[in-house]
Amino acid sequence: MRCTYCLGLNIQKLIDHAEVEFSGWYVPKISFYQHYPSIHELEKSADEGCDLCVLMIHAFKTSRTDDHRYYAREDSDLLSAIKEWVETSSIRISIQANHIYTATPLEEAQMLDLLQISAGEYQETSSDPDESYLQEPPTVFLQLLTPLDRPLKLGRYDIGRFKTDVDLGSDSNVAIAKNWIDTCAHHHRGCPSPDPTSFPTRVLDVGTVEDANCSLLIPKTGFISRYVALSHCWGGPIENVLLKKTLAEFQTGIDWDDLKANFQDAVIITRSLGLRYLWIDSLCIVQDDRDDWAVESTKMADLYRNAFVTISATSSPVSSHGIFQTPIEVENPGPPAVDICLSSDNRTTVSVAVFSQGDKSKVEDLRWLYIYSPLCMRGWCLQESVLSPRILHYGVSKIYWKCSRGFQSADGALPGNLFPENEFYPALSSVLYSDLARDGDSSTIVPLNKRMLMDEFYELVNQYTKRKLSYWVDKLPAFSGLAQKMHTAIGGTYLAGIWSKDIRRGLSWQKEMTWAKHALTYQAPSWSWATTNDLVNFTNPDSFEDDENLTLVESDVQLANENNPYGAVRSGYIIVRGLTMELWRTLGTISQTELESTTDFGSAQWDEPIFQGDSHGLTMRHICEVVDAETGEQSFFVEGINAEYRDMLEATVAGLDDIESKSYTVLLLSKASPTEEDQREGGHCIILEKQTEENVYRRVGLLSLSGYPLTRFKGWKTETLKLI
Structure with missing residues (x-):
């Protein structure tokens, strides 16, 4: 049995509406197939036996996702929420393409495989025109399916995806x-x-x-x-x-x-x-x-x-x-699929079915x-x-x-x-x-682009650090196959996760989230991204071409097993020569008045917090350069915090006044020259903490200088440092 509204529905009608108005994943405002005037009448039709109305009601009843947070609560399904909260619940049907991105035009859709069912109209969220926006009506989806041996096409569009066997070991x-x-x-x-x-x-x-x-x-x-x-x-x-x-x-x-x-x-x-x-x-x-x-x-x-x-x-x-x-859909399959015609002239049918657990998002x-x-x-x-x-x-x-x-x-x-x-x-x-x-035909292989290869290496490191290991001692071994295959093309020496041929960029890793805490059990030297089990990325590569900013003088990495030069390491150091400047990390404040008279030169991204309970607060922290009043020469950098942020910390952190300021060394990796996109000068540096042994340091963070004139680097000191 099928109601009058559902009998009049076919795919061609929905495509006709889409050609008038369509935007990927958005509910159309003016051009759609008008179904029942309310959710109540739709439910009544389902109760009376209309098979397609049954599918639509099932989709509303089984949907509880965050997509409907304005309508459904944790204890309420979307159907009940619409009845309770939505004043106008007119049922409107449109067609969508699952493979396209939000707001994509119809011209880019090749397959139409979703029925989009909305209940109601767009609503203004506020009476204030400056704050209001249009909120979409609550919406669910049904899927269009066709047998594997019978692909369907209507005009230029593929219609529906193939029905698949949920038994993954089946003959099909x-x-x-x-x-x-x-x-x-x-x-x-x-x-x-x-x-x-x-x-x-x-x-x-x-x-x-x-x-x-x-x-x-x-x-x-x-x-x-x-x-x-x-x-x-x-x-x-x-x-x-x-x-x-x-x-x-x-x-x-x-x-x-x-x-x-x-x-x-x-x-x-x-x-x-x-x-x-x-x-x-x-x-x-x-x-x-x-x-x-x-x-x-x-x-x-x-x-x-x-x-x-x-x-x-x-x-x-x-x-x-x-x-x-x-x-789960095998155990709880929901209502059976039904068929609708492609058009009034083409009686070929496509199946309409519910999604697993009733929800497209799942x-x-x-x-x-x-x-x-x-x-x-x-x-x-x-x-x-x-x-x-x-x-x-x-x-x-x-x-x-x-x-x-x-x-x-x-x-x-x-x-x-x-x-x-x-x-x-x-x-x-x-x-x-x-x-x-194939057959020795190297033309099937893309010619090597070394710059692209290095970009891919750093992208792979970023992807790798999003993942977890059962044993963090495997940090380098679990990446060793990739490093091994890249080595011949890159050249130089592989140094516990970074390359001697690209030492400046390799040292420039930075935290992507709040912190990049160094592992308590030794995994790699402090200057390697493998020292942390947190997510890291790398800074813009454009400024790492000029090797005069930092020189690798010597390196040594002791392997845990000599049979695997890309695997776990017992220790390692590099000796580098470059420009340095002192940096003080302090919880002292910099007032708004001081900020107006002192240039803010960027931000320090510390690997670890200065005290327990610290948040990154980058927007509240400032890097300023202290200049000798008499000579005009640069003395050191200081990272101070906004007075407002200091007040907030005092209210939440005990013993704040007992945390002493601490001195670090900043080592320049590269200078950032002005570009068409960004006229600011500056540089990328790593922050080092001095160890008890003379001229021996550990990496503790990254400093990005922005708006820092390149001429000021002349006041920096040239040093040779050992990093462990």
Whole structure:
């Protein structure tokens, strides 16, 4: 049964309205399909059996997201909130494109796959015209779906995404994965050859689908074949791992029941793809042999780089969880999908369905997985993802693909806001895959751009520091595969996370959040970004070309294991020569009057607080230069705080007056010359704390000087310092 309003609805009518008025994710104000005059009449129609009205009411009833914070409270669903708070709840339907960004015009939409259902009109938020803005009506979405073997098109638009099987191990998902792999392996000239140039020290021989168990294979010298690698979260200790005492036993066979769920599923996937060899770290590296781990960890880059395909257990938090999961919509599917016609002339239908848990914001996509999934929060995963030329991602409800040609989703989602951003590194790829070019055809590899390669390195460090490690001692080892592959192209010496060839920019890392506290257990020298487990980024690179500002005189890094020059370190120092100035860090105040007569030259970004409970308060802190009144020569910098901020601190922090001012040394990294975009002069410096040994310092922060005349650097002192 279907009501009159729903009988009159078709996709072409919605497109006609969109061509009059459309803006990505915004509810149209004037051009839409008018449905029932109120939410009450919509609910009545649903109660009387209209199948499409049932879907709309279900979407309102099951939505409780922050998108509707003005209407729904924690104890109220959106349907109840609309009835209680919204005066005019006229139901209006429009069409949207899931893959586009907010405010995108219709011309950029290639696929239309959402019904946008709003209840009510735009409302003024205030009677004051200067403060008011238009607030959108409460809105929910239904999805448009079509069978995988029947893609739909209306005019220039694809209509609906493909229905997918939530059983990730199903024959249909295996067929999708095989098609992706085959297309990449045989038709993507821009992707590396699928044939490896090296083979792991050990792999699992998974046999065929008829085999019950698998075994550990130690191949003979020269053996080479296509193999699969697994990227996964351990999530804690794993009982059955490769040990010295089980090395011979595993070669005889590994019982199926002794494999964790993730490993069982990885074996099933490998077999279903028609492949025989699978590499899993816990089963292919001897876990109680430090020397074996040290040797094998140096091979990580080549191991993932040469894998035919990497299985990414993206949504699995622990090894016992399993790659194949049962999404919530299987247990609570909601009302069944219904069909609507493409147009009054074209009776072909497209399915209209609810979202999982009734809410579009909770629907899985690869962009969300790259930000929030367990695996993509794991430090080791970054290099595994970047180094792998082909990745088969397993989410909760869908499978996904990544190769150098881009992302794909089993439901046919198009590029845009459903896929990750900044996940491709062309300069690094030209380094990684130069020897894997198809048939020796290097034209498929982008020529190396060293400046771009360094930019990608610093972007990777930023991405890496967003992730967590089970053992922070792995800070450098978990990044070592990337550093190893970049080294030949960059040249020079790798110094515990930074490059001697780019020492000024390498030293310029800074906190991205409140602090970049140095780890209590030694991980790296104080001047390396690896000394902190907080998020860091790097300053603008344009001013780091001139090497006269700072010279690397000498360096020494003592490795924890000589077999891995990119891994953990026991100690390290660099000796540099450059311009210095004294800086006092104080809780003394600088009044507004003083600020008007004294130039504020920027801000100091301290790695750690000066006292417990300190907040960064950058807007309340000022860097000023003290000048000798008689000679006019610069004496030192001082970081003072705004008097208002001091008053606030006194009210909240005990013992503030007992915190003494402290002297530091500022070391110039680079000068910032005026540009067309920014006419201000200045410089980037690191802040150093003197140690008991003469001329030995530790890094404690970064100083950005803005509006500081370059001529004033002539008053700085040239020194040679040892940084540890």
